[in-house]
Amino acid sequence: MPTAPQRVGRRERNKQEKLDRITAAASELFAEHGVDEVTTQQIADKADIGTGTLFLYAKNKGELLLLVQNSTYAEALVEGKAAAEEVPGVLDAVMAIIGPVVACNRKQIDNGRTYLREMVFGDPAEPHHREALSLTVQTEEAFAAILQRDQRIDAETAATLAHVASAVMFISMAATVNIGRTVDEILDEIRGQIQALLPR
Structure with missing residues (x-):
C-alpha cells in the first residue's frame, strides 16, 4: 500500500521561507552593488531577519x-x-x-x-x-x-x-x-x- 506524501511542517516551511528571503535579498543587493560593496547586515535588513539568523543559513x-x-x-x-x-x-x-x-x-x-x-x-x-x-x-x-x-x-x-x-x-x-x-x-x-x- 503506497504511503501518503508527508506534509511539510510549519517549522520547515518557516525555514524555507527565511532561506528564500535571504536568497532574494542577497541576489538583489549583489546584482545592484557587487559582492564587495554589500554587508551581511544589509542583507539581513533586506530579508527582515536578524544577523544571527542569517548566519544560521550562511556563515x-x-x-x-x-x-x-x-x-x-x-x-x-x-x-x-x-x-x-x-x-x-x-x-x-x-x-x-x-x-x-x-x-x-x-x-x-x-x-x-x-x-x-x-x-x-x-x-x-x-x-x-x-x-x-x-x-x-x-x-x-x-x-x-x-x-x-x-x-x-x-x-x-x-x-x-x-x-x-x-x-x-x-x-x-x-x-x-x-x-x-x-x-x-x-x-x-x-x-x-x-x-x-x-x-x-
Whole structure:
C-alpha cells in the first residue's frame, strides 16, 4: 500500500521561507552593488531577519554568494545540457553546455570571479560550497558523456578530458586578463583550447 506524501511542517516551511528571503535579498543587493560593496547586515535588513539568523543559513558573505550563484549556475547547466542534446558535433555540444555557464558567470563580472574564488578556496564543509563543487562534478560528467560520442574516446579518457575542459572554462572565466573581454571572446578562447584537446 503506497504511503501518503508527508506534509511539510510549519517549522520547515518557516525555514524555507527565511532561506528564500535571504536568497532574494542577497541576489538583489549583489546584482545592484557587487559582492564587495554589500554587508551581511544589509542583507539581513533586506530579508527582515536578524544577523544571527542569517548566519544560521550562511556563515559568511562568501557562502551567501555561493547560495545565490549556485542557483543560476544550476539553471545554466540545465539549459546547456538540453541544448547539447540537439547538437551533433562533440566540440559544438561541449560548447553548448559552456555557453550558458559563461554567460551567467559574467552577468556581474566581479561577483562571478568571486564565486569562482570561493569555489576553489572556500570551506568544503559548508553546504553551499559542497553544492558548488557538486555542480562542477555534474558539469564534468556532462562533458564526459558528450566526449564519449567519439568512439575513439573511452570512458577513462573522457573523464580526464572533461576535467581539463572544466579547468579551461573556469580559468578563462576567472583570469584577470579576461575582465574586459566579452562572453563571445571568452567562449572563442575556450573553444580553441578544448579543440586542441580533442583527437584529430
